[in-house]
Amino acid sequence: MINHDGTAAVRPSTLAWVGRHLAAGERIVGAEALHGGITAEMRALTIGTPDGGARELVLRTFVDVADAEDWLNREAGALTECAGTGVPAPRLVAVDPTAAHCEYPSLLMTRLAGRTVIDDEGVEARVPLLARQLLAIHALRPVEQPREYVALTTADTVVIPQCADASAWAAAIDVIRRPAPPYEGRFLHRDFHPGNVLFDVPPARPADARITGVVDWAAASWGPADLDVAHCSTALALLHGPEWGLRFTEAYEEAGGVLAADAGERLYWLVRSGLAASEEVGAVSRPWREAGRTELTTRAVEERLDAYVTALMDASA
Structure with missing residues (x-):
């Protein structure tokens, strides 16, 4: 051994x-x-x-x-x-x-070259790279279509943080009580976020970062591009602040990605992914702290999640 x-x-x-x-x-x-x-x-x-x-x-x-x-x-x-x-x-x-x-x-x-990067420094350069990489994944046309995506979160399993804006979360939960919108299927990574992307970042030039790998494909699925985008948006909001979650959706479209045309349908996927994070804040934040982001306590991440969900609902008002 x-x-x-x-x-x-x-x-x-x-x-x-x-x-x-x-x-x-x-x-x-x-x-x-x-x-x-x-x-x-x-x-x-x-x-x-x-x-x-x-x-x-x-x-x-x-x-x-x-x-x-x-x-x-x-x-x-x-x-x-x-x-x-x-x-x-x-x-x-x-x-x-x-x-x-x-x-x-x-x-x-x-094993691929590179490392995960979750520091705030250089995030403005990495977000467009993440968006372009996700678009390339969605462009794949698999010979064998993977199984349909599974959304485990329901309106009844959401864990509302103690710090939450109660009215915003109530409205968000009402959004996911609706049936899932129709969509054009795409090949999804289904767990695409900075922790599953490897970068080469020149020490003196963080703006010259490049992606060297995408890992952890165990949840690969078939479903809407919006779902992958929303999942990464939530992770960015928790890691770097709500504004970066909102920015990722823009970056994906700037890269040529197509999301739901209807604002209500787009909100559904964004909110569903945000609320899904409420059930696993502790599990998600622990590896980030182990990687050096010690300020990302469970409470701090819950506060960012609340701010992000509230921002999504405010933008839809």
């Missing part, structure tokens, strides 16, 4: 499974836990090559997760669809969605 840093132990049958998918003469020489995920264990595996060099793969493992098979099948399908398209997704190496060979359901993929 490899235990490179005390936390990245890879289980024996999983090690054997990974080994069967390496090239002749390659071997696993190290493992390192990757942080930032919420539901899966992520590890970078260092692979020694016959010429004395090394390369890296990423192992995603779902431990005691009920929907692991579905998520891994969707991720494998999405990575296959992205291959050769110009969308910078990892390359699928192998997948064991039912744990037929591994201790737990697992997926093996290549």
Whole structure:
């Protein structure tokens, strides 16, 4: 069992499974836990090559997760669809969605260059990049259409923050009581936000940032472009302030993206994603604090969410 840093132990049958998918003469020489995920264990595996060099793969493992098979099948399908398209997704190496060979359901993929960037500095340059990248994802025409999107939040499951503007939230909840608007389907990442995008940012020139990868495709779905845009808008609002959530919608359209023409339909998707965040503020904000944004306490993020939902409702009045 490899235990490179005390936390990245890879289980024996999983090690054997990974080994069967390496090239002749390659071997696993190290493992390192990757942080930032919420539901899966992520590890970078260092692979020694016959010429004395090394390369890296990423192992995603779902431990005691009920929907692991579905998520891994969707991720494998999405990575296959992205291959050769110009969308910078990892390359699928192998997948064991039912744990037929591994201790737990697992997926093996290549590791992309770059890092996640969630600092406020340079956000004005990154938002247009995010918008253009999401538009490129929506332009994909998959050979096999993924499953329809699932919206788990309902009007009855919204968690209203203690600091909330009660009237604004009541109006927002009424919005999602309506039936979902009709839409033209698109290939969705479904969890597109700064934490799932890798950047190369020159230290002295943050404005010259470029995207090097998009990761975590386990929720890939078919649905309205508005839903992906709204999800990223909410994340930006919580990370950088409500104004950046509102700005992302504009950036997507400036990049050539098409959203719902009807203002009420557009509001539905934006509000639904904002309210969905109310149920997982603690889980979402914890990785941000671990990554250095210590000021983003659960209370601070709840306050930003309230400001964002209120801003959406004020704009629709």
